[in-house]
Amino acid sequence: MDTAEYDGSVLYLGLGILFSGLAVHKIVKNKVNIENASLSALPALLLLEAFCYFFFPVKLGVSVFFVACVLYYITLPVRRMLPAEGKSVLVTGCDFGLGHALAKHLDKQGLRVFAGVLKKNGPGAEELKKVCSPNLSLIQLDVTNSEEIAAAYCEISEAVKDTGLWAIVHNAGVLLYVADGELLPMNVYKQCMEVNFIGVVQVTKMFMPLLRKAKGRLVTMSSMAGHIPIPGFAAYAASKAAVTMFCGVMRQDLMKWGVNVSSIHPSGFKTNIFGSQEACSRQAQNLLENIRPDVRDDYGEDYLNAVKDLQNEMFSSSSSDISPVLEDAYHAVLAQHPFATYTPGAFAYLIPTIFRYSPPWVYDTFSKLVFNNHRIMLPRSLRTSHSNYKTD
Incomplete structure (x- = not known):
């Protein structure tokens, strides 16, 4: 494995770990149910990561994967509650x-x-x-x-x-x-x-x-x-x-x-x-x-x-x-x-x-x-x- 491939693997691995930690934290903090966490999208993200790693240049592949992770994270629901007063x-x-x-x-x-x-x-x-x-x-x-x-x-x-x-x-x-x-x-x-x-x-x-x-x-x-x-x-x-x-x-x-x-x-x-x-x-x-x-x-x-x-x-x-x-x-x-x-x-x-x-x-x-x-x-x-x- 040459230096470019090694650097690419480290980037993908680090991005995957960072994203997983942030997503799990958001899911737990907001008490998001399984069906509302769009877990079906996670296998698609893994496939996208593999596709980007094998078929795209490092910079382009990491960028595409990063954007996909950000979009998934944004779509996770946030627990925002209305005030109970007067209801x-x-x-x-x-x-x-x-x-x-x-x-x-x-x-x-x-x-x-x-x-x-x-x-x-x-x-x-x-x-x-x-x-x-x-x-x-x-x-x-x-x-x-x-x-x-x-x-x-x-x-x-x-x-x-x-x-x-x-x-x-x-x-x-x-x-x-x-x-x-x-x-x-x-x-x-x-x-x-x-x-x-x-x-x-x-x-x-x-x-x-x-x-x-x-x-x-x-x-x-x-x-x-x-x-x-x-x-x-x-x-x-x-x-x-x-x-x-x-x-x-x-x-x-x-x-x-x-x-x-x-x-x-x-x-x-x-x-x-x-x-x-x-x-x-x-x-x-x-x-x-x-x-x-x-x-x-x-x-x-x-x-x-x-x-x-x-x-x-x-x-x-x-x-x-x-x-x-x-x-x-x-x-x-x-x-x-x-x-x-x-x-x-x-x-x-x-x-x-x-x-x-x-x-x-x-x-x-x-x-x-x-x-x-x-x-x-x-x-x-x-x-x-x-x-x-x-x-x-």
């Missing part, structure tokens, strides 16, 4: 779980929080009154109840007056039960759609004049299941897919009004989405009571009993640190330039990417390795047919 936000589903934690988090940031609860005198509501500032107001709000939605609108409209409502965070949601789509009762499908989708639409339509007045934010807590098929989640995933598409269309519809729309798609977190142990037992009983005798016979009692343990397994494998979801919701509400989509949690970006860009058989094979639903036994009739096949 109000409605958060639904604040009795327990994620909504409860989010109401506290936004209250600490200085926002005026209207916390929608199912029971204004319930334990979750009482705790919010104790630990939060006087800026937090409890709102009686069942998102499936049109009268309560209208009453909440009148109460909040009177409170914010001409300022308008800066943001809505649609958090209220139900999962109810995890089981094969054939086994889930129709009332589970209907309730998931009623709460997770219709409820979001009803609240949005009612409060939209206040949002438009403030040129504010519409934020919806969807799910990774709204992007990908997850076995056992037929009812929940269908409702989240519906609300995800609703948010996408509303983002386009509301651009002309200056309202930003974001959807958050978390992976597995330990929230109240599974409900209490008592609620899970009721849903299990509901499932068993609605299975036709021939279906029960095909699946077998041992399979049905194994299905009961799925929710406990999924809950135990979920993350107890919900801070990534809280931070993304806060960013969606107050960032100068909020993202259209957030994917907090392990694999919340990777798994939908595999689904989107891989053949179906690749994703189906991958899901068998990832999701617990495929680890239970085969239904009784399939085990019998396999056994007969082997005997023959």
Whole structure:
């Protein structure tokens, strides 16, 4: 290697190390998510560096590579937040779980929080009154109840007056039960759609004049299941897919009004989405009571009993640190330039990417390795047919 080649290698290496350090620092400092860091551009930069090294003179190649690195660095988003003073936000589903934690988090940031609860005198509501500032107001709000939605609108409209409502965070949601789509009762499908989708639409339509007045934010807590098929989640995933598409269309519809729309798609977190142990037992009983005798016979009692343990397994494998979801919701509400989509949690970006860009058989094979639903036994009739096949 002559002197010119050595000098060129040192320049490329030094520039690469310097750029990598600056980019990582900016990504960490601004809490940039993987999908928003445009990581797909990094392999292209590496290929460009190799191309410049082998085919361009040293000065020209280094210059081209330097300009590409600068352009990438500039495009990385910066965490610039708007002041919370004078801004109000409605958060639904604040009795327990994620909504409860989010109401506290936004209250600490200085926002005026209207916390929608199912029971204004319930334990979750009482705790919010104790630990939060006087800026937090409890709102009686069942998102499936049109009268309560209208009453909440009148109460909040009177409170914010001409300022308008800066943001809505649609958090209220139900999962109810995890089981094969054939086994889930129709009332589970209907309730998931009623709460997770219709409820979001009803609240949005009612409060939209206040949002438009403030040129504010519409934020919806969807799910990774709204992007990908997850076995056992037929009812929940269908409702989240519906609300995800609703948010996408509303983002386009509301651009002309200056309202930003974001959807958050978390992976597995330990929230109240599974409900209490008592609620899970009721849903299990509901499932068993609605299975036709021939279906029960095909699946077998041992399979049905194994299905009961799925929710406990999924809950135990979920993350107890919900801070990534809280931070993304806060960013969606107050960032100068909020993202259209957030994917907090392990694999919340990777798994939908595999689904989107891989053949179906690749994703189906991958899901068998990832999701617990495929680890239970085969239904009784399939085990019998396999056994007969082997005997023959």
